[in-house]
Amino acid sequence: MKQKEEKTNVMRILDREKVPYTAHFYEGAGGPEGDREYGLHVAQAMGQDAARVFKTLAARGASGGVYVYEVPVAESLDLKKAARAVGEKSVELLPLAQLNAVTGYVRGGCSPVGMKKQYPVVFDASAAELDRVYISAGRIGAQVEVSAPELLALLRAQTADITAR
Numbered sequence: 001m002k003q004k005e006e007k008t009n010v011m012r013i014l015d016r017e018k019v020p021y022t023a024h025f026y027e028g029a030g031g032p033e034g035d036r037e038y039g040l041h042v043a044q045a046m047g048q049d050a051a052r053v054f055k056t057l058a059a060r061g062a063s064g065g066v067y068v069y070e071v072p073v074a075e076s077l078d079l080k081k082a083a084r085a086v087g088e089k090s091v092e093l094l095p096l097a098q099l100n101a102v103t104g105y106v107r108g109g110c111s112p113v114g115m116k117k118q119y120p121v122v123f124d125a126s127a128a129e130l131d132r133v134y135i136s137a138g139r140i141g142a143q144v145e146v147s148a149p150e151l152l153a154l155l156r157a158q159t160a161d162i163t164a165r
Contacts, residue, residue, distance in 0.1 A: 039073025061088035
């Protein structure tokens with residue numbers, strides 16, 4: 001674990017909105033491996049249950065709208081369920097080349113808090129059963145632990161069964 005780091009934009013937004021959080025820092029190990037492996041590395045590096053650590057995925061619907069999905073790091077997004085959750089015919093994950101332009105974040109450091117625009121956010125239904133969740137603090141190597149109900153309220157997020165099981 002790294003020592004105290006400077007605040008990220010995500011942390012500043014949570015402070016401004018008076019949403020308590022605990023910052024966690026870890027050695028970032030982004031790389032060519034898949035999202036699942038990277039997310040599991042993050043959970044392991046922080047000593048946390050992977051079911052509480054959520055990864056942020058951005059997708060574009062058939063209508064052209066952008067949607068943000070939060071799924072546990074050990075799970076995969078089911079695109080059909082994801083589309084149904086937002087009333088779209090279909091959704092496709094944003095190409096990596098578009099991620100920064102659309103969200104303001106890079107792969108491995110994407111957070112539902114503080115994107116360039118407030119896109120609709122859908123958390124996997126499992127988040128509603130948790131008291132606290134971990135999400136990216138907006139850069140590789142930083143996570144925030146936050147109350148699940150408070151985070152869902154801040155983001156005006158909905159929950160739905162969106163993982164491939």
